[in-house]
Every structure is written in C-alpha cells, then in structure tokens.
Amino acid sequence: MADKELARVRGRFVEKVSKPLLKQLLDDLLEDGLLNDGETDSVLEDCSNKADMARMLIDMVKRKGDRASRKMIAHLESRDPTLYSELGLSCGPPAQPAAAEPSWSSKLITTTDSFWREKLNDKNIYPVTPPSIRNRVALLITNRHFLDRKLNREGAERDEENMEKLLTSLNYEVVKHRDLTAKGMDDALLEFSRHPKLKETDSVFVVIMSHGKLGAVLGVNFKEEEPDEFPVDNIYKHLGTEKCRALLNKPKIIIIQACRGEKGGSVLVSDSAKGDVVCDDASWSGPAREVNIVDDALLYAHKEKDFISLLSSTPDTVSYRETKQGSFLIQYIAEVFNTCSHEDDIDELFRKVMQRFEEFPSETKRQMPTKDRCTLTKRFYLFPGH
Numbered sequence: 051m052a053d054k055e056l057a058r059v060r061g062r063f064v065e066k067v068s069k070p071l072l073k074q075l076l077d078d079l080l081e082d083g084l085l086n087d088g089e090t091d092s093v094l095e096d097c098s099n100k101a102d103m104a105r106m107l108i109d110m111v112k113r114k115g116d117r118a119s120r121k122m123i124a125h126l127e128s129r130d131p132t133l134y135s136e137l138g139l140s141c142g143p144p145a146q147p148a149a150a151e152p153s154w155s156s157k158l159i160t161t162t163d164s165f166w167r168e169k170l171n172d173k174n175i176y177p178v179t180p181p182s183i184r185n186r187v188a189l190l191i192t193n194r195h196f197l198d199r200k201l202n203r204e205g206a207e208r209d210e211e212n213m214e215k216l217l218t219s220l221n222y223e224v225v226k227h228r229d230l231t232a233k234g235m236d237d238a239l240l241e242f243s244r245h246p247k248l249k250e251t252d253s254v255f256v257v258i259m260s261h262g263k264l265g266a267v268l269g270v271n272f273k274e275e276e277p278d279e280f281p282v283d284n285i286y287k288h289l290g291t292e293k294c295r296a297l298l299n300k301p302k303i304i305i306i307q308a309c310r311g312e313k314g315g316s317v318l319v320s321d322s323a324k325g326d327v328v329c330d331d332a333s334w335s336g337p338a339r340e341v342n343i344v345d346d347a348l349l350y351a352h353k354e355k356d357f358i359s360l361l362s363s364t365p366d367t368v369s370y371r372e373t374k375q376g377s378f379l380i381q382y383i384a385e386v387f388n389t390c391s392h393e394d395d396i397d398e399l400f401r402k403v404m405q406r407f408e409e410f411p412s413e414t415k416r417q418m419p420t421k422d423r424c425t426l427t428k429r430f431y432l433f434p435g436h
Contacts, residue, residue: 052119053112053409059137064104066137071130072103078125079111084118092374113409117153154385158219160435161392169431175395176301176356176430182252183436188222189242190214193260195229196270206259208376209307212384213257220391220432222255223247232269232280239288248296253430255303256285259377262308264365282306286423290354297356301430303396304359307377309368358430359422360400369417379419382406387432395429397421 056063076093079085089110097103111122127134169175190213194206210228217224225245227238235258248254261268269278287293289302362369362379370378386402394402404419 052116052123055123055139056108056112056119059139060105060108062137063108064101066133067100067104069100069103071126071133072100072107074129075107075122075125078129079118079122082121084114084121085110088374092372096374115409153389155389156385158216158388158434159390159392161431161433165393166433166436169433174428176252176299176426176428178252178431178433178436180436182250183221183433185247185250186220186222186253187225187242187245187247187251188217188255188257189225189227189238190217190255191227191230191235191238191258191260193229193268193270196261196272198273201261201272203259203261204373205376208374209259209380212376212380213259213305216384216387217255217257220387220434229270231271232267232278235267235269235280236284236288239285243288243294243297248294251300253301253303254289254297255305256289257305257307258285259307259380262306267306267308286354286357289357300356301396301426302357303430304357305379305383306359307362307369307379309363354423355425356427358396358400358424358426360403361420361422362417364418364420367417369419378407378417379403391432391434395431397424397426397429 073094076085076090080087080090093103093106093110097106108122111118123134123139126137126139190210192206192210194203194210196202210226214224214226225238225242227234230238239256242254242256258267260270261272263279265283266279266281269280271278285304289297291298360379360383362377372378375381382403386399386406390402391399400419400421404421407418
C-alpha cells in the first residue's frame with residue numbers, strides 16, 4: 051500500500067525535501083482534489099518551518115489512504131526524480147477495488163427510489179415515511195467558550211458547522227445551543243423532549259460537543275474546585291419511554307464529542323479539562339459513581355429502548371481535534387454519512403466511522419470511538435433525498 055510506503059520514508063522525507071518542492075506538491079494535490087483549500091492553508095500557515103510543513107503534509111496524505119498516497123508519490127517522482135530515487139519509493143501494484151478505501155464525498159448521496167421501495171415494508175426496519183422525514187428534529191449543543199479561557203475549544207465552531215450542515219441535509223430541523231452550563235444542557239434536553247415535532251418524527255439526533263469526563267459532559271462554568279458537570283445518563287432519562295412517550299419505539303441517535311479520560315497530547319489539540327493540554331476530561335469520582343451507574347442500568351432495564359450512541363473515545367482516553375478542521379470524529383461522521391447513508395443503516399454507519407480511526411493521522415496518539423447503550427431492535431435507514 052502506498053500509504054505504508056510514505057510511512058516508511060517519513061523521516062528521510064522530512065529531512066531532505068525542500069520548501070519549494072513542498073509547495074509544488076501541495077498545488078498538485080489541491081488540483082487533484084485530494085486536498086482542499088483549508089488543508090493546504092493549514093500546512094502553509096500553521097507550520098513555522100520546513101520540517102513541520104513536511105510532517106503535516108505527509109501525515110495528512112497518509113490519513114487519506116492509498117489513492118492519495120499513490121498520487122503524492124507519483125507527483126514526487128515527476129517533480130524530483132533524484133529525491134524519489136534516493137528515498138527508494140515505490141507505489142507497488144494498485145490496490146484491488148474490493149479493498150480500496152472509498153472516495154469520501156463532500157456532498158450527501160441520495161437513496162435511489164428502488165432501494166427506498168425495497169425497504170419500505172420490511173418489518174425488520176424502523177418505519178420511515180415522507181411525513182415522518184418532514185418532521186425530523188435534532189438537538190445540537192456546542193460548548194466552545196469557557197469561563198476558564200484556557201479551556202476554550204478551538205475548532206469547535208467547525209464541528210458545529212459540519213454537524214448542522216449534515217443534519218439539515220438529512221432533513222432534520224436543528225435546535226441549536228451554544229456555551230451552556232450543565233444545568234443549561236439539562237434544561238435544553240428537557241425542552242427538546244417536549245418538542246411538538248417528536249410526535250410525528252421517525253427519529254431524533256442529539257449531538258453534544260464539549261469537554262468531558264467518564265460519565266459526564268462539562269458545562270462552560272467548570273472549575274476544578276467547582277465542578278459543572280452534566281451526567282450523560284440524563285440524556286437517556288429525558289428521552290426514554292417514561293419521560294418522553296412521543297419517542298416510543300423511535301430511534302434516538304446520540305453523538306458525544308468529549309474525552310472520557312486524562313491522557314493528553316502535544317501535537318494535536320485534545321479536549322481535556324485538566325492541565326495545559328486541552329482534553330475533554332475531569333477527575334473520575336471512583337467506585338461510588340460506578341455503583342450509581344449500575345443502579346441506573348437496573349432501574350431502566352425495561353424502559354430504555356431504541357437508542358444508539360457513538361462516543362468519541364473509549365473509557366479513560368481523550369479525543370483529538372484540529373484547531374482549524376475540528377474534531378476527527380465529526381469530520382469522519384460527515385464523510386461517512388455523506389458517502390454511505392444512502393444504503394447503510396445507522397449501526398453500519400457508526401462501524402465505518404470507527405473503522406476510519408484504525409489509521410489515525412498521528413504515530414504517537416490513538417483514539418477509538420465506541421458504540422454505547424445500543425438498544426435498537428431493528429435497522430434504521432436515513433433514506434437521504436426522500
């Protein structure tokens with residue numbers, strides 16, 4: 051695979067490539083449509099020296115997979131045959147189509163009429179009708195500015211923009227909130243649970259993006275000595291069967307971009323609430339909290355149904371974001387949903403998002419989203435375009 055070739059020569063490429071050649075490669079990849087203007091600008095503007103530019107470019111291209119890596123190697127051979135030969139690069143045989151990484155779409159691909167008709171009366175699929183699509187509604191909460199300015203989340207505005215664009219294209223009316231305290235988030239969930247469209251919708255999305263800890267999302271007034279924490283469990287309580295009858299037997303899709311642990315990074319900006327490195331975390335309260343979660347699970351064993359959640363990281367780990375492009379989770383969700391939601395159900399879409407993290411764009415950092423509290427009993431298709 052060409053991306054493995056780039057990984058093999060990364061150190062020598064960073065050492066030997068010239069700045070003019072880097073700019074030529076950026077122009078080539080931009081013209082190919084493999085990089086966008088924002089990505090090329092970030093390489094040129096965010097890097098103080100040639101080595102940093104080279105690292106960012108090669109890591110950015112590796113992350114895009116075999117096709118982009120193959121193109122970069124071909125451009126390098128054309129632009130500087132001597133360096134190409136010195137690095138000992140080779141693309142190798144093209145990847146087989148079945149194993150090739152998909153070309154991610156920036157626009158939503160719509161479901162065909164034949165696919166729609168095929169699934170319409172399937173009893174193993176949650177019912178979706180034109181009227182229910184017209185009544186779709188989603189809640190979007192983005193915390194960017196915090197009372198403690200050191201916790202401000204650069205790039206969060208891009209996440210908000212990407213999620214709002216995606217949800218709107220899927221026919222969801224987006225109820226949007228910014229910079230909420232824990233109480234503000236709880237109030238927003240309660241108000242959303244009474245939204246008049248819930249009676250007619252086929253599903254809802256709830257997307258919350260902030261700093262976090264295991265079991266909680268942090269409000270904007272968070273301080274170490276004065277915790278401002280919204281329990282994630284409240285989402286399921288407010289939208290569950292007992293409190294929200296309007297969503298009975300309807301899919302409730304929860305996406306949370308927030309760290310669940312303390313480990314941070316230094317190259318990529320992470321989302322923490324501790325220390326100089328910003329990663330979405332606060333101190334875990336220990337076994338007492340764990341007991342409470344067990345109690346809640348027992349209490350709601352027969353009342354919590356038709357949920358599926360995607361959390362941005364596994365327990366005790368951080369999630370990363372780029373200061374200009376936003377979090378990797380939201381970037382990947384947009385790409386996967388745009389490309390695959392016309393034929394994949396929500397569970398498969400989340401699996402493909404998780405798969406994107408198998409080759410993370412940093413050699414020293416790892417992040418793996420996780421599906422949580424999935425109680426879907428059928429498949430749910432978004433049917434974009436219908």
